[in-house]
Amino acid sequence: MNRVALAAAVLGAAGMGITALAAAQAPSRSVQDGVYTVAQATRGGALYEDKCASCHGATTDITPGMAPLLGDYVFQDTWKGRSVGDLFERILNTMPQSAPGTLSPQETAEIIAHILSANRAPAGDVTLADAVAPLKQIQMSW
Ligand code: HEC
Numbered sequence: 001m002n003r004v005a006l007a008a009a010v011l012g013a014a015g016m017g018i019t020a021l022a023a024a025q026a027p028s029r030s031v032q033d034g035v036y037t038v039a040q041a042t043r044g045g046a047l048y049e050d051k052c053a054s055c056h057g058a059t060t061d062i063t064p065g066m067a068p069l070l071g072d073y074v075f076q077d078t079w080k081g082r083s084v085g086d087l088f089e090r091i092l093n094t095m096p097q098s099a100p101g102t103l104s105p106q107e108t109a110e111i112i113a114h115i116l117s118a119n120r121a122p123a124g125d126v127t128l129a130d131a132v133a134p135l136k137q138i139q140m141s142w
Contacts, residue, residue, distance in 0.1 A: 034124020044114030059118030071118030
């Protein structure tokens with residue numbers, strides 16, 4: 001096999017892998033399906049107040065302070081079409097910016113429940129999971 005053919009074969013295989021992966025991870029639910037509970041969002045609201053609001057402001061604010069608002073149209077535009085798992089990883093790994101890595105997975109899920117509620121995604125009967133894999137199945141659509 002010459003180098004071009006080899007490269008084409010490798011790219012082809014990689015392409016198939018990506019397609020298979022995308023199919024396996026295609027979100028099956030959206031945040032409009034009632035994916036968190038009111039109790040979870042309430043606990044998350046207190047955590048948000050304590051650990052996030054100093055930089056991000058209240059989720060009901062309309063003017064950003066030193067960090068982007070998490071309950072406005074800019075936030076919704078940024079995250080539209082992405083999975084809750086992406087947001088979970090972002091927060092768990094990088095926030096609070098002053099102390100990344102200090103939130104537990106459960107606290108992160110509660111804070112996300114609060115953020116979803118602030119973006120008017122409805123509450124439901126099921127608790128939002130606190131692990132990446134199931135959250136990758138839930139798409140953000142507003
Ligand atoms: C010390 C200030 C500070 C604190 C506290 C903080 N953040 Fe942030 N956060 C930032 C800044 C600044 C950015 C924008 C820069 C960046 O993207 O890292 C940001 C970005 C973000 C983003 C991405 C926003 C977007 O529109 O894409 C999310 C989500 C987020 N923070 C969530 C949180 C959560 C949840 C908490 C509380 C657990 C928190 N942050 C606490 C400063 C902070």
